[in-house]
Amino acid sequence: MKLFHAPLAVILAATGGVSVWQVMAADPVADPAPAPANINPGIAACLGCHKGPDLGSAIRFVKDYKSDEFVRLNESMIWESHDPHSKAFSVLKTPLGEQMGKNLNYKDVTTEVACLACHAMDIDPYKKDKKPSDFVAQDSLGIGCQGCHGLQSDWQSKHYEEAFRNNGSVIPWRESTPEEKGKAGLKNLRDPQVKAAHCATCHVGDPEMGRVVTHAMYAAGHPPLLPYELSTYTSDQPRHWGTPFDPKLKYFHSMKPEKAHKLFSFYPDEGQAGYDARHVAIGAVMGLNAEAKLLAHESDKATPAGLDYARFDCYACHHDLKVPSARQERGYEGAPGRPPLKAWNGALTGVIAAHAAQTSNTKVAEIAKQFPDKWKATQQAAYAKPLGDPVAMKKAAAELSAWSLAFANALQSSPIYTPEEAKKLQAMLVKAAADKKYLADAEAVMALVWASRALDNQTADWSSLAELLPISVRTPSEVMSKTPTTVGDLLKDRMRLFNGYDAEKFKAHFPPKPSTKE
Amino acid sequence: MLLLVSSLAIAGSATSRPEAQPSSSPVASCSAASCHGGMDVGKIGSEVTTWRSADPHSKAYSVLFNPDSQRIIANLRKGDSNRWRDAAHLEQACLNCHSTGAHSTFDGQPIDASSDGVGCDGCHGPSEKWLPKHYEPTWKGLTFQQKRDLGFNDTKDLGSRTLICASCHVGDKDRDVNHDLIAAGHPRLAFDYSRFHYQPGYTKHWTETQPERDFEIRSWFIGQVAALRAAANLTVERTSHGVVPELTEQSCFACHQSLTTPIRGTPGETPQWQPWHVTLLSTLIEESPKLFPGATAPKLVQFPVKQLGKALSNDERRRHAEALTADLDRWLDDLRKADSSQPIPADVLRQLAANLAIAGSKAPSDYDCLAPYYLALAALHHADEKTLGGISNSLESIAKQLKYKKGQTGPGEFDAETVKAAFAAIAKLLASP
Numbered sequence: 001m002k003l004f005h006a007p008l009a010v011i012l013a014a015t016g017g018v019s020v021w022q023v024m025a026a027d028p029v030a031d032p033a034p035a036p037a038n039i040n041p042g043i044a045a046c047l048g049c050h051k052g053p054d055l056g057s058a059i060r061f062v063k064d065y066k067s068d069e070f071v072r073l074n075e076s077m078i079w080e081s082h083d084p085h086s087k088a089f090s091v092l093k094t095p096l097g098e099q100m101g102k103n104l105n106y107k108d109v110t111t112e113v114a115c116l117a118c119h120a121m122d123i124d125p126y127k128k129d130k131k132p133s134d135f136v137a138q139d140s141l142g143i144g145c146q147g148c149h150g151l152q153s154d155w156q157s158k159h160y161e162e163a164f165r166n167n168g169s170v171i172p173w174r175e176s177t178p179e180e181k182g183k184a185g186l187k188n189l190r191d192p193q194v195k196a197a198h199c200a201t202c203h204v205g206d207p208e209m210g211r212v213v214t215h216a217m218y219a220a221g222h223p224p225l226l227p228y229e230l231s232t233y234t235s236d237q238p239r240h241w242g243t244p245f246d247p248k249l250k251y252f253h254s255m256k257p258e259k260a261h262k263l264f265s266f267y268p269d270e271g272q273a274g275y276d277a278r279h280v281a282i283g284a285v286m287g288l289n290a291e292a293k294l295l296a297h298e299s300d301k302a303t304p305a306g307l308d309y310a311r312f313d314c315y316a317c318h319h320d321l322k323v324p325s326a327r328q329e330r331g332y333e334g335a336p337g338r339p340p341l342k343a344w345n346g347a348l349t350g351v352i353a354a355h356a357a358q359t360s361n362t363k364v365a366e367i368a369k370q371f372p373d374k375w376k377a378t379q380q381a382a383y384a385k386p387l388g389d390p391v392a393m394k395k396a397a398a399e400l401s402a403w404s405l406a407f408a409n410a411l412q413s414s415p416i417y418t419p420e421e422a423k424k425l426q427a428m429l430v431k432a433a434a435d436k437k438y439l440a441d442a443e444a445v446m447a448l449v450w451a452s453r454a455l456d457n458q459t460a461d462w463s464s465l466a467e468l469l470p471i472s473v474r475t476p477s478e479v480m481s482k483t484p485t486t487v488g489d490l491l492k493d494r495m496r497l498f499n500g501y502d503a504e505k506f507k508a509h510f511p512p513k514p515s516t517k518e
Numbered sequence: 519m520l521l522l523v524s525s526l527a528i529a530g531s532a533t534s535r536p537e538a539q540p541s542s543s544p545v546a547s548c549s550a551a552s553c554h555g556g557m558d559v560g561k562i563g564s565e566v567t568t569w570r571s572a573d574p575h576s577k578a579y580s581v582l583f584n585p586d587s588q589r590i591i592a593n594l595r596k597g598d599s600n601r602w603r604d605a606a607h608l609e610q611a612c613l614n615c616h617s618t619g620a621h622s623t624f625d626g627q628p629i630d631a632s633s634d635g636v637g638c639d640g641c642h643g644p645s646e647k648w649l650p651k652h653y654e655p656t657w658k659g660l661t662f663q664q665k666r667d668l669g670f671n672d673t674k675d676l677g678s679r680t681l682i683c684a685s686c687h688v689g690d691k692d693r694d695v696n697h698d699l700i701a702a703g704h705p706r707l708a709f710d711y712s713r714f715h716y717q718p719g720y721t722k723h724w725t726e727t728q729p730e731r732d733f734e735i736r737s738w739f740i741g742q743v744a745a746l747r748a749a750a751n752l753t754v755e756r757t758s759h760g761v762v763p764e765l766t767e768q769s770c771f772a773c774h775q776s777l778t779t780p781i782r783g784t785p786g787e788t789p790q791w792q793p794w795h796v797t798l799l800s801t802l803i804e805e806s807p808k809l810f811p812g813a814t815a816p817k818l819v820q821f822p823v824k825q826l827g828k829a830l831s832n833d834e835r836r837r838h839a840e841a842l843t844a845d846l847d848r849w850l851d852d853l854r855k856a857d858s859s860q861p862i863p864a865d866v867l868r869q870l871a872a873n874l875a876i877a878g879s880k881a882p883s884d885y886d887c888l889a890p891y892y893l894a895l896a897a898l899h900h901a902d903e904k905t906l907g908g909i910s911n912s913l914e915s916i917a918k919q920l921k922y923k924k925g926q927t928g929p930g931e932f933d934a935e936t937v938k939a940a941f942a943a944i945a946k947l948l949a950s951p
Contacts, residue, residue: 319775320775336593337701337702488779
């Protein structure tokens with residue numbers, strides 16, 4: 001798959017059509033560059049400039065090239081202090097990691113490829129039959145800068161080269177196209193589709209990269225993967241990068257619309273709200289795309305007992321049985337007793353598609369209107385037999401995957417999230433979170449709350465819900481804490497809160513009232 | 519949607535009896551005042567009256583009209599416009615267990631005696647041929663097989679009795695309370711013979727022919743084997759009539775628990791096929807010849823049990839389930855032929871209870887693996903409180919953990935370690951003379 005895209009990307013880049021490239025590329029994740037022969041992992045070099053705009057080498061670049069109007073320049077400092085990705089590898093050595101190793105009969109979790117695929121930096125993600133030596137696994141680094149931005153050393157040296165094109169007023173790299181930067185090994189994470197797809201390879205999964213959390217792993221102790229709501233994930237890292245609407249990043253402020261889209265895939269006229277809506281929407285749809293690919297892949301591997309449990313809604317099974325049953329009262333998309341697909345996938349994408357279907361952009365609306373049928377077909381394949389009908393699932397999942405990619409492409413290339421439409425999307429998300437269709441599904445409600453909150457722009461008091469269900473991936477105290485809390489303890493707290501979800505209580509407090517704070 | 523709903527194999531629409539089978543008589547036919555319909559509840563000659571007043575089987579049909587049954591049908595048939603949404607009493611899948619009298623004959627005429635619920639013939643066998651014979655003097659001289667050939671299910675024989683219980687309470691061809699049905703609202707089937715027949719609210723309409731204590735112990739044992747046999751046979755039936763994979767064949771609460779840390783249960787330890795019926799098997803095998811001299815369990819009976827826990831093709835599954843059913847039939851035969859006339863010595867009983875307690879203390883931390891141990895010890899304790907006195911406190915603490923809380927249809931957050939520690943305490947108590 002990778003090799004197919006390398007020549008394609010080159011051809012299309014030569015024709016100058018960035019949007020064409022995005023529409024025709026089947027997989028925005030596939031790195032157009034070949035597997036880096038010269039990799040350079042590590043944060044030390046990055047810290048040289050990215051510790052702060054008034055520190056180290058950054059000072060010169062600020063003075064000569066106003067680099068602080070293009071990037072924040074304190075990215076590495078923020079990441080190093082707060083970002084949990086740095087611990088991705090070292091968590092394998094915690095009691096929970098050891099427990100998992102024991103339960104799964106692994107000799108050593110730290111050299112187990114199935115774990116390293118997500119918990120360490122993968123030098124060549126699409127390589128088959130990887131060995132531990134195919135990963136960069138360092139305690140202090142975890143999924144370091146290069147894990148997302150690119151392991152290749154080329155861009156790391158080129159991106160501050162002052163004589164690259166002898167431009168003068170700015171670092172030439174700044175004006176390069178994403179394709180040129182991609183050839184040097186930099187992933188275009190400014191593109192919401194690329195970013196969403198990349199994060200999803202670990203946070204949802206990617207079978208071709210060997211990034212699959214199986215039910216056996218969950219049973220052994222792996223924390224349940226959370227609903228993939230990109231904005232909440234990134235804001236909880238916390239976000240170490242700037243957005244075009246940061247007051248300091250003046251480079252973007254007067255950007256002409258065509259230039260902005262060509263270079264950085266955002267629409268200045270959409271404003272901050274639209275920018276955020278775009279990230280929520282494309283995030284969810286690419287998350288669904290990742291799940292669909294997993295479903296198709298697992299259909300191939302299915303035993304007579306059906307697909308792996310991990311492909312279904314965790315909490316459709318994992319709940320204490322009560323009478324009266326909220327689930328029976330809610331009803332089922334298929335028949336009772338059959339594990340369904342993850343409710344949050346259908347809920348989040350459903351609202352986004354429903355919103356897009358009512359916009360005036362016919363291209364987007366037409367694709368959006370197909371979602372209910374695509375979802376229904378996949379859901380029916382799940383319901384046809386307990387744990388899915390592999391034949392029907394393979395077909396339906398492939399269609400869902402193709403649809404989600406087409407929809408994300410259409411969203412990407414269409415400025416539909418005007419301030420009014422962004423507000424409408426937020427309102428629809430809020431409405432869905434309290435809809436009886438989803439109220440019995442704590443995880444779907446949580447995903448919708450997260451998305452609603454991400455688009456709220458801090459006007460409401462969301463902390464009033466904090467005792468009812470997790471309103472974010474990480475709690476603020478956890479993000480800011482200097483003393484590390486173990487994954488085991490964090491998980492315990494989160495599951496206790498999540499399991500305590502009560503639909504009636506939630507409904508009484510939702511939506512949260514406007515914030516009284518200044 | 520319609521296609522989905524009708525593809526649910528709750529149970530076939532076929533009737534539960536092949537054509538050649540003799541027909542049943544309605545309860546009315548047994549209830550002449552001079553036969554079994556006398557007015558002295560609890561006495562011989564008043565069996566029907568006793569049954570009507572105190573046996574839940576008499577209400578098996580009428581429960582199909584209550585709100586719970588209507589809710590089940592509504593959940594199952596939602597969207598299916600061809601069916602009445604609240605007519606559980608018209609659903610063959612329900613009637614196959616909840617009523618045995620649909621095709622009865624009275625006075626030579628066909629009669630629908632569905633409203634009998636599980637009537638006399640439901641347990642005693644379709645009476646067309648044996649009814650005229652069973653009040654003749656020659657009846658008592660007939661052999662077990664001769665009676666059987668007449669369609670009579672000799673409930674004095676514990677194997678026959680518990681197998682007929684299990685045919686509904688575990689399942690059989692066309693009697694399949696599977697996961698689809700349970701998800702729609704049907705209670706889970708957690709059959710334990712002793713738990714059913716010795717519960718306080720149940721009044722037997724018969725007297726046992728053997729001394730109570732030994733009978734209770736032996737009936738507990740045979741009940742376990744019969745239930746396992748019914749489960750094995752049900753798996754066979756499911757390979758041609760059932761939903762595959764059938765989720766009820768695994769531990770209910772391994773899935774149906776809210777995810778706390780640590781999760782309840784240990785991955786890889788819980789048997790993957792019918793843990794409820796399989797968990798006691800090792801102890802039963804060991805104790806078989808002590809309670810039933812000469813009756814040893816088939817040597818390899820554990821093998822098909824283990825195979826059935828794997829992800830098998832339909833054919834492989836059928837093969838192993840058939841082998842297991844045949845093994846268990848052989849065992850039940852041996853148990854029948856064994857000499858059950860001797861009283862069970864007190865030390866044998868103590869050892870049996872101790873072995874059960876030890877095994878329970880080491881069982882996987884899963885509800886379906888632990889609860890049967892409690893029920894076993896409770897049954898034995900009920901049979902002989904004198905010999906097993908002193909374990910009741912521990913039993914009570916175990917019961918507290920295992921009992922469903924109000925509003926729940928599962929144990930919720932039960933503490934497996936407390937339960938296992940209590941079993942260990944029982945074992946210790948029984949080890950000291």
